[in-house]
Amino acid sequence: MTQYISFADENFNSMLTEARKISLAVATEQEIILPTMKEPFVEASYDDYQQKKKIRSYLSGLMSQKEYIENIMLVTDNGRIYQANNEPIMKKDLEKSAMRKALETERSGIFYNREEKEVLLGCPIISGGKAVAAVVISLNYDIMVATWQIEPLDAVNIYIYGPLDTLFYTNTVEKGKEAQLLSLVEEVGDNTGYLKWNGEKQYFIRYGADTETMTTISIIPYRLLLQDADKLKWKFLFIGMMAVLFAVAASAYLSGKLCTNLHKLTESMREIQNGNLSVRSDITAVDEIGLLSGAFNEMVERISLLLEEVRQKERLKREAEQDVLAAQIEPHFLYNSIDSIQYVAHMRKEEEIERVAVALSELLRSVLSNRNEFITLWEERVYIENYITIERFKYRGFFQLLWDVDEELWTYRIPKLLLQPIVENALIHGISTRENDGVIQIKIFRQEKDIIFKIMDNGRGMSRDQIEQLLTEVTKKNKAGFRRVGFANVLNRIHLIYGEQYGGTIYSLEDMFTCVELRLPGEGEKDAAVGFDS
Template sequence: MSQIEGSNVSKRIMQKIGGLRLRSKILISNLIIIFLISTVIGSASVYTANYFLESNTKDLSEQIVHQVSDNIEYRAREFMNSTVYLISDQLLRSFLTGKDELVTEDNFPAYWSRVNIVLSQFASNNRYIRSIVIKSNKGTVYWWEDQHYVKNDLNIRSASKIINQAETGLKQSGREYAWTSSFRGEEEVSLTRYFINLGHVNEHLGTVVINMDPNFFRNLKSDISFISPDNLMILNQNQQVLVKSSLQLLEQKELFDQIQTQSGSLNGFIRKINGQSYLITQEKTNPSGWRVICVIPLTILKDHSRLLQWIVIVISALAILISVAISWFLSARTTKNIKLLERNMRKVEEGDFNVRTDIMGRDEVGMLSVRFNFMVGRINELVNSVYKERIAKQQAQFQVLLAQINPHFLYNTLGTIKWFARMKDQSDIEKMTSALIELLKSSVRRTSEFHTLSDEMMELNNYIFIQKSGYGDELRVTFDIDEELLDSFVPHFSLQPLLENAILHGIELSKGNALIIIRARHEKEVVHLIVEDNGIGMDAQKIEHILNRDGHQKMFPGMSSIGVRAVNDRIQLYFGKGYGLFYESELGQGTKAIIKLPYLTKLEEAESYAAGHDR
């Protein structure tokens, strides 16, 4: 029974809320949101502060580890290259080869002293070098040790032990050099490499071990208090610790095992060790394969988050007070403008496209009013434009149909005339009939509104052949065609009406030798097809009548098989108002008829282009 009562109460509450005005709904919803924010702002601020600091610390530690890794790789490579100066020393090479004198117990101190000077000079260039041990292939061992170092314990026995262990490890690695931890148990980084013969790089004269202070690789320069060189540890490719951290935690096997399970670079992760959480970031250097690991206790991060928590709390409290006042004002103003906009939309639904809405400010509702006015005006323009273009297209198609009345009948009849002329041995009539048949073929058999310019030229040649049969030498036609355009696509019968117009209304009226030049050029992505004659020319009024629909039909009926105006209409319907037919002419100076088309090299592209403009 209680469940049914609870359900009824919920329904009544929802019904009351649904019956409220929009203004009341907005105000109530804002107050509910403000109340929820005020109850959770304390915990949310703490969580946000910790998350923000932890996330940024993670990103920052990854960037620093990446920089340190690059620096370590660079330093290791730079120091390795510097050892070339050591192995190129002529005195050392002569001592190691033993060419000058055999080393004995009597003369060894003298040799050792001279080698010690050379090694000391080399070490003076790098303050991080603690000791150097060299062994020749004959087993003679020389060494040098920094006198300022606390433990000056190198002697013939300890030096031999170090060089023998290093030499064994180097042979096992199969490489020319190796970075390892110290062979004498000190906190050092050791570089072992073969002392090669520069004259014969495959020949080894001995082995050299250089022990370095680990601070050579600690080069973290940062003002961030919770990231310091003490947080870093470096492992070589064999997982030996080259540089230790002062944090004792890094020495614990539990943490080391967890680090070993992670691979890749910049893969920051958080692990809990002995009840305490740590942010661990690592990266693998390239090409040495070392791993640089940074461990930061999260307790340090929490100490830095307290100030941020207080800032978030204060800002949230101010935002709550301000939002309560603003929500009441906006709820009233917003609903007023929305109601006005809704009434105008209903008028548009009823078919009134002349309705407009007053601009109601610069907020979203105001911008919606601007877009609404633009949308209604655009719809009105599109309705009128579509209507006009459909009428224009129907008229252009009608003119095309008039020019193609029963082409199959004409084609068959002309075929009969051609064979009859052949039987009567009338070759001129047969050639004229064949040219006319080819013209009709292009009309009967075409499957697209477009064909190549070379096909258009072929049809034009057939038409010129027919016309020259009547005009003879009085009609001359020359071509100036860019061969690159022959494979481009143009609408069918684009040039034939212009050529016919030039003959009938330009050349014929001139009563003299007729010259017509047909050109094809392209500028960037626009093709210009030009029909130029030396006829009597036209004035601006006559050009206007030709391109005007009414004037064209009344003053120049039957101008061509399709009609000059139809050519212009088809091009503009297919490609837009930027293209079409244009005239350049003066009385007594001849006429240029210019067609502008887009440069199209694929049939699919031409048909798609035309379909996109033919709405």
């Protein structure tokens, strides 16, 4: 019986202690609560609405899954009220005795009205040495006292006293004897003992929670102690016997089942050991052996797939080695052919053809000889400048390529040939139709933690439908990989390397301009030893 009473008392005081912790957490909150309390009162506005919404969300989170807390309110000295729920607060509610005490208290405390079942925990918010607001937590009286309303305590008289020895709760119908009982317990001078109450011998237990200033006194008739003890003795004896019988039966059943399944699983493992990868375990039990069986089947399946993958890779490796041997001569032959074109153009004084041949040779040598996946932005610029030199020979109309790059970003590393397809699209599909005033501008700058790339042209532009169709290409794939669309390929490379949170978009207006914007993480690799002429 003592354990039941102790358990109920701990539950009761734990609710009060948790509510007090919440009130102190609200009173000392530095980011949402205290800054708001210090702000001067302003008539209803959108900012005030947003602040109330933020505070309501914070208070609602504190009382989540705590059904014994009905509401958490903040009442400032200038009349502002913030609360966790949406129920309106009437002026008469603030004028109730318990509420006034909770709002005016100078230290954290409990205030209640037993007749109205109103329980409040008040805590002042101090700023600059004075109280600027009060935290008031409304507790559900019925839920709190329900911890005492359990079957083993039906025959126990419970008395809970609050501050100043006022009665908070009792499960008895007698009235007017609460002070007398408290005096008798004080005379005994101990937390447990015997006293005479209502004409018979009683056993009392007193619990005092110093942090919550609540005292609980439980009165148990002595005659019931012996009666309940005999009943419990036979109940426990019966329960113990049944538990032993059940344990023996369950052990026998589970042991037989586990041994059978373990034997099956062992046989399957022996088959695998002998090289038979087609065997699978057929154990379907919903227990640990069943989980092991499922893991075993999954492991064998993966081993089979890995072996097949190894065979495929070996075949592809042999084919790739043959392709590499066949392709080794191709770059050398291509370089010699371009050098021959350059030499003949020089001898014939075809300076424009010579420049194109030089640019093409440098572009091919840079791209084919540089096997790094990531290159600096300066190296990407060299690729693009060589490409533009070649294209000027094709498009006779004059056009400009302008660079606007933050100086520090020239050493920022990007995937090789990331910008070249965008520039190519801007030239072919954008300014190729203009005669003499085409402009391609590349602007690169840092924006907060990201790097922004903008490739703009003053060409023909695109309609909204064309932009949507182009963006749709990003998510389409075929057997060969990504669709061979420059912009879609670039975005898919960004998604694969940096994640879905990075990528790009297109802005355009027909017959006016097109702007491709890419976003990459700002913490990319940098080459500390890249030289270039500014």
